[in-house]
Amino acid sequence: MRTRLSICAKKVRYASRQHALLAAAGADTPLRPYRCDRCFRFHLTSRIRVR
Known part of the structure; x- marks a missing residue:
């Protein structure tokens, strides 16, 4: 699914996956x-991936 520009904004x-994971750990x-x-x-x- 493509991210809408308004949602992205x-x-x-986060610059890297590692930075995002560190932020997620505190949620x-x-x-x-x-x-x-x-x-x-x-x-x-x-959101959880459903395939």
Whole structure:
């Protein structure tokens, strides 16, 4: 699924997966990093992949 530009602009951008994982470790809910197809940096999401 492609990230909408408006969503990308609202989210925190992390330079690497490691930085995003460190931020996710301090969260109250389970979060996972993903590479954004708009800015090519990493964001966090609470959505679970369903395949």
